[in-house]
Amino acid sequence: xxxxxxxxxxxxxxxxxxxxxxxxxxxxxxxxxxxxxxxxxxxxxxxxxxxxxxxxxxxxxxxxxxxxxxxxxxxxxxxxxxxxxxxxxxxxxxxxxxxxxxxxxxxxxxxxxxxxxxxxxxxxxxxxxxxxxxxxxxxxxxxxxxxxxxxxxxxxxxxxxxxxxxxxxxxxxxxxxxxxxxxxxxxxxxxxxxxxxxxxxxxxxxxxxxxxxxxxxxxxxxxxxxxxxxxxxxxxxxxxxxxxxxxxxxxxxxxxxxxxxxxxxxxxxxxxxxxxxxxxxxxxxxxxxxxxxxxxxxxxxxxxxxxxxxxxxxxxxxxxxxxxxxxxxxxxxxxxxxx
Amino acid sequence: xxxxxxxxxxxxxxxxxxxxxxxxxxxxxxxxxxxxxxxxxxxxxxxxxxxxxxxxxxxxxxxxxxxxxxxxxxxxxxxxxxxxxxxxxxxxxxxxxxxxxxxxxxxxxxxxxxxxxxxxxxxxxxxxxxxxxxxxxxxxxxxxxxxxxxxxxxxxxxxxxxxxxxxxxxxxxxxxxxxxxxxxxxxxxxxxxxxxxxxxxxxxxxxxxxxxxxxxxxxxxxxxxxxxxxxxxxxxxxxxxxxxxxxxxxxxxxxxxxxxxxxxxxxxxxxxxxxxxxxxxxxxxxxxxxxxxxxxxxxxxxxxxxxxxxxxxxxxxxxxxxxxxxxxxxxxxxxxxxx
DNA sequence: TTGAAAGCGCTAACAC
DNA sequence: GTGTTAGCGCTTTCAA
Numbered sequence: 121x122x123x124x125x126x127x128x129x130x131x132x133x134x135x136x137x138x139x140x141x142x143x144x145x146x147x148x149x150x151x152x153x154x155x156x157x158x159x160x161x162x163x164x165x166x167x168x169x170x171x172x173x174x175x176x177x178x179x180x181x182x183x184x185x186x187x188x189x190x191x192x193x194x195x196x197x198x199x200x201x202x203x204x205x206x207x208x209x210x211x212x213x214x215x216x217x218x219x220x221x222x223x224x225x226x227x228x229x230x231x232x233x234x235x236x237x238x239x240x241x242x243x244x245x246x247x248x249x250x251x252x253x254x255x256x257x258x259x260x261x262x263x264x265x266x267x268x269x270x271x272x273x274x275x276x277x278x279x280x281x282x283x284x285x286x287x288x289x290x291x292x293x294x295x296x297x298x299x300x301x302x303x304x305x306x307x308x309x310x311x312x313x314x315x316x317x318x319x320x321x322x323x324x325x326x327x328x329x330x331x332x333x334x335x336x337x338x339x340x341x342x343x344x345x346x347x348x349x350x351x352x353x354x355x356x357x358x359x360x361x362x363x364x365x366x367x368x369x370x371x372x373x374x375x376x377x378x379x380x381x382x383x384x385x386x387x388x389x390x391x392x393x394x395x396x397x398x399x400x401x402x403x404x405x406x407x408x409x410x411x412x413x414x415x416x417x418x419x420x421x422x423x424x425x426x427x428x429x430x431x432x433x434x435x436x437x438x439x440x441x442x443x444x445x446x447x448x449x450x451x452x453x454x455x456x457x458x459x
Numbered sequence: 460x461x462x463x464x465x466x467x468x469x470x471x472x473x474x475x476x477x478x479x480x481x482x483x484x485x486x487x488x489x490x491x492x493x494x495x496x497x498x499x500x501x502x503x504x505x506x507x508x509x510x511x512x513x514x515x516x517x518x519x520x521x522x523x524x525x526x527x528x529x530x531x532x533x534x535x536x537x538x539x540x541x542x543x544x545x546x547x548x549x550x551x552x553x554x555x556x557x558x559x560x561x562x563x564x565x566x567x568x569x570x571x572x573x574x575x576x577x578x579x580x581x582x583x584x585x586x587x588x589x590x591x592x593x594x595x596x597x598x599x600x601x602x603x604x605x606x607x608x609x610x611x612x613x614x615x616x617x618x619x620x621x622x623x624x625x626x627x628x629x630x631x632x633x634x635x636x637x638x639x640x641x642x643x644x645x646x647x648x649x650x651x652x653x654x655x656x657x658x659x660x661x662x663x664x665x666x667x668x669x670x671x672x673x674x675x676x677x678x679x680x681x682x683x684x685x686x687x688x689x690x691x692x693x694x695x696x697x698x699x700x701x702x703x704x705x706x707x708x709x710x711x712x713x714x715x716x717x718x719x720x721x722x723x724x725x726x727x728x729x730x731x732x733x734x735x736x737x738x739x740x741x742x743x744x745x746x747x748x749x750x751x752x753x754x755x756x757x758x759x760x761x762x763x764x765x766x767x768x769x770x771x772x773x774x775x776x777x778x779x780x781x782x783x784x785x786x787x788x789x790x791x792x793x794x795x796x797x798x
Numbered sequence: 799t800t801g802a803a804a805g806c807g808c809t810a811a812c813a814c
Numbered sequence: 815g816t817g818t819t820a821g822c823g824c825t826t827t828c829a830a
Contacts, residue, residue: 121573121598123823134801139825149799164597166572170518171823173509175806181552181574190738195534202555206562211574213520214553216541223545233505234460234807235520235550258503259460344742377744380719399529400739403683405716462807473817478809488815510807514822573823 122165131159142167182426183213183236185227187244191342191370193398194242197266200419201240208423210237221248228252232260238426243267243278245313252276261429265422266413269316270442277429279421279441286395286411286446287320290365293409293448294391295328297456299363302332305350305375307342307368314342314367317395321365336361340371347374348381355382355390362390362457369394369401369410376404376453387455397449406452414443461504470498481506521765522552522575524566526583530681530709532737533581536605539758540579547762549576560587567591571599577765582606582617584652591615600768604761605752607655609781616768618761618780625734625750625785626659629704632748632787633730634667636795638702641671644689644714646681646707653681653706656734660704675700679710686713687720694721694729701730701796708733708740708749715743715792726794736788745791753782 128135141156173179202212217224238261256262270280308314340346366372372394397412421441467474480495512518541551556563577600609619647653679685705711711733736751760780
């Protein structure tokens with residue numbers, strides 16, 4: 121590997137000068153500058169980022185901790201974070217914990233061990249807020265991203281999306297279309313991650329005077345399969361259902377499949393709406409109506425917040441950024457009820 | 460940030476001793492050891508991985524360069540690489556180039572600049588072998604993964620999967636079921652990445668005496684949408700088609716959708732088979748028959764190969780690993796032709 | 799405008 | 815067993 125000193129020697133100067141040339145510090149003679157650049161070029165020199173990080177006291181690296189990439193939303197979000205990080209000059213270390221707390225612990229230690237300058241953690245069902253607070257107390261910048269309830273923030277810097285609103289928007293859309301027999305499929309436990317989306321939906325529906333008893337609700341995991349099973353159970357248990365809200369796109373796609381298996385035509389016999397707007401949502405047929413998350417914005421805010429955390433003084437107040445509200449995207453899976 | 464020296468001071472020893480304790484180098488008195496550990500614990504010390512990397516001459520980091528994560532296969536593969544890397548004690552830096560050569564260049568420079576010890580590059584349509592060879596010449600370990608044609612290896616260390624075989628297996632499966640009117644949808648240009656899969660299919664079909672003129676072939680991108688469009692064109696242009704091979708799962712899902720839109724029942728009216736076995740393949744309905752890639756194995760081999768490249772002497776012969784052959788996975792989208 | 803020197807946090811020889 | 819020393823590749827005062 122070519123080092124700075126070797127380049128310097130080749131150019132007949134000293135390491136400091138080469139460094140100055142490379143960082144455009146000015147104060148370098150034009151002639152010297154040319155010689156140095158030539159040497160750099162011909163030797164294929166690349167600065168050792170680790171060494172630079174060491175002396176500067178910071179690696180230009182952020183870490184993103186995701187719990188699983190089984191759900192296609194995570195990679196899509198990771199992509200956005202990567203983009204945002206690059207824009208600010210950071211590299212992104214992606215840490216997949218596979219829903220394994222030990223793995224997460226190991227990653228956080230490593231990151232706390234200065235592999236990255238800070239860490240963005242995807243809010244997921246099982247996030248261990250305690251471990252993250254510890255980390256933060258030890259001086260490692262941490263940002264929690266995609267917190268779903270801005271009104272009740274976590275004890276960490278966070279980027280929040282008001283997903284209660286997502287439930288509200290979905291409900292309003294279905295009610296506006298004239299649906300009165302509604303069901304919902306929740307992609308988490310009742311007290312889990314998706315609870316707010318569901319509450320927004322329930323509150324809005326009930327406020328409109330439409331009944332939505334517990335028997336119209338199903339809970340499961342955030343997967344296509346669970347969505348399909350829930351839909352089968354729902355359609356069997358609640359006669360006359362005309363619309364289903366799923367707290368995420370994956371289960372919504374499962375509902376679509378269940379409908380197809382039962383010979384129901386969407387949206388004529390059943391309207392279906394999800395949340396997130398993953399890529400699949402518009403690629404499937406019928407294309408899925410959904411409430412889109414401001415993914416790119418959340419990613420950008422998270423990266424920016426992490427950057428401020430990195431430079432912030434200790435004991436500054438806990439920051440929180442709130443994204444634009446989610447947005448209704450009407451596609452082909454929702455329509456007026458029959459009759 | 461707590462450093463080694465601070466810990467040493469607190470424990471009343473010197474940095475070397477702390478280091479010895481932490482690395483379990485033995486030769487440390489039990490009593491001292493205890494004191495050191497206590498200090499480490501109470502001060503929340505974490506070794507600075509950058510410093511360690513610098514002195515050891517290697518970061519425990521590998522980079523994975525992927526061109527895009529629009530295609531769900533990439534994240535799934537990235538996950539496997541991450542797992543394999545972790546198993547060998549490496550962290551994984553994920554570099555998404557967004558199909559942008561400049562971005563790729565920037566990443567490769569950074570990685571060549573010792574952010575990572577080496578780089579695994581996903582074989583994609585547009586991989587720039589030249590740039591990679593340059594990098595390798597500069598001494599950066601590079602492994603190309605998922606090369607599709609072991610018989611014609613690239614000028615780089617690589618992990619190859621014989622995807623010609625994938626085409627063969629798909630063809631044999633369809634022929635065995637009795638199909639005689641076949642079509643194919645290729646997820647790349649005729650000379651693109653998927654050409655071998657298609658050739659395997661064509662060769663096998665023709666060897667069996669079944670005709671497969673160019674009019675039964677469609678080319679496009681590796682997306683659901685292109686698969687759907689190709690299928691519409693194919694089904695309109697070739698009457699009596701009973702089975703379609705898609706060179707990837709995504710276009711295969713598109714074919715499934717086209718069939719549904721045309722009121723065709725799968726597999727009664729049309730059999731569909733893809734390649735890869737992404738997660739969606741078994742989550743969709745009908746579940747997709749496909750030829751599964753040995754993803755986890757390829758990931759492991761790539762990581763292992765990169766590790767040997769890292770420790771290999773210069774000018775060693777170009778290594779190539781070949782995975783197990785792809786495997787036929789029969790699900791619900793293929794069956795006997797009607798009549 | 800350029801060079802010399804110190805030091806980032808850590809490890810590895812070697813000496814004590 | 816433990817400490818001393820040197821140095822990884824780089825940046826950054828400070829002198830020349």
